[in-house]
Amino acid sequence: MTLTQKFSHQNYLKSIRMKKIQTNAPPKDAKKRKNMAPVICYPEDNLPNNNFTNLKKVRSKLSKTDEVIVPPRDAKTFEVPAGYFFRIVCLEGSQVGDLNLFNSDNIKEKFYSGKTRALHGSHLSTGDSLWSCFPYLRSMATITYDTLDWYGWDKFGGSVHDVIGTRCDPYTAKLLSNNDYDYCCHSNLIRALHKEKKFDVLDAENLIHDVLNVFMCTGFTKDTHQYFMKASPARKGDYLEFFAHTNLLGILSCCPGGDCSFKHSSDEVQCYPLAVQIYKPTLKLISFREKISKYRGNHGLS
Numbered sequence: 001m002t003l004t005q006k007f008s009h010q011n012y013l014k015s016i017r018m019k020k021i022q023t024n025a026p027p028k029d030a031k032k033r034k035n036m037a038p039v040i041c042y043p044e045d046n047l048p049n050n051n052f053t054n055l056k057k058v059r060s061k062l063s064k065t066d067e068v069i070v071p072p073r074d075a076k077t078f079e080v081p082a083g084y085f086f087r088i089v090c091l092e093g094s095q096v097g098d099l100n101l102f103n104s105d106n107i108k109e110k111f112y113s114g115k116t117r118a119l120h121g122s123h124l125s126t127g128d129s130l131w132s133c134f135p136y137l138r139s140m141a142t143i144t145y146d147t148l149d150w151y152g153w154d155k156f157g158g159s160v161h162d163v164i165g166t167r168c169d170p171y172t173a174k175l176l177s178n179n180d181y182d183y184c185c186h187s188n189l190i191r192a193l194h195k196e197k198k199f200d201v202l203d204a205e206n207l208i209h210d211v212l213n214v215f216m217c218t219g220f221t222k223d224t225h226q227y228f229m230k231a232s233p234a235r236k237g238d239y240l241e242f243f244a245h246t247n248l249l250g251i252l253s254c255c256p257g258g259d260c261s262f263k264h265s266s267d268e269v270q271c272y273p274l275a276v277q278i279y280k281p282t283l284k285l286i287s288f289r290e291k292i293s294k295y296r297g298n299h300g301l302s
């Protein structure tokens with residue numbers, strides 16, 4: 001190694017971002033290894049057509065058939081027949097909602113936030129699907145309209161409607177602040193399933209899963225890559241609209257964080273109700289059901 005090479009390597013070591021605790025010196029070819037170009041894991045071009053072009057036409061003529069109001073710091077269940085649309089609406093003020101989805105004909109088939117993130121990215125908007133868990137892996141719902149699509153990405157790396165946060169819960173609140181708080185989204189979702197659908201509390205807790213954070217504005221900090229939240233840009237009248245590919249049972253929680261500009265898991269911030277509106281299309285949709293995975297399913301076992 002020449003003096004110039006040594007000098008540039010030292011400068012390089014100073015410039016790269018380290019882990020919190022680092023005990024190993026980067027190898028001499030660290031820069032080369034780190035500069036390898038990324039490859040998209042799951043190119044969206046390979047996904048099956050979710051009929052979005054037709055859905056766009058059909059959504060132009062809808063008639064409202066039902067509405068569920070979700071009070072602040074609480075959750076409500078709702079049902080959407082396959083072939084219908086539903087909207088989550090900011091009714092009075094900026095409010096984040098945590099959404100769970102199930103196939104109402106088979107409660108074992110539920111929304112898979114992690115795979116949805118891997119397929120569509122960290123934040124969802126119009127045209128993205130909400131995928132179900134294994135062994136089903138099909139689009140349960142497709143987002144057909146997003147009044148906040150103008151937001152895109154902000155200078156902090158934030159965006160809306162994420163599938164990266166899991167949901168606020170009493171266990172993490174206890175862990176971090178020794179606080180027993182009963183109205184986190186996790187608990188709200190359990191209560192709704194227990195009270196309205198009569199599930200045993202433990203069974204209900206096992207069914208609750210990672211959410212779509214509707215209206216929440218989140219990202220990862222550019223320096224430490226930590227999960228952050230900031231004030232939701234949603235205002236009264238904003239909505240996110242979905243098309244149901246299967247019969248759906250949904251649960252929506254009004255997060256105790258309100259617009260999530262300050263804190264959650266407490267009674268301190270202003271919260272508002274959300275509405276879930278169910279719409280029947282007046283135009284006919286010919287094909288909208290998605291097939292479950294055709295994987296042969298033996299996992300290498302004979």
Ligand SMILES: [Zn+2]
Nearest residue numbers: 168185255256
């Ligand atoms: Zn929450």
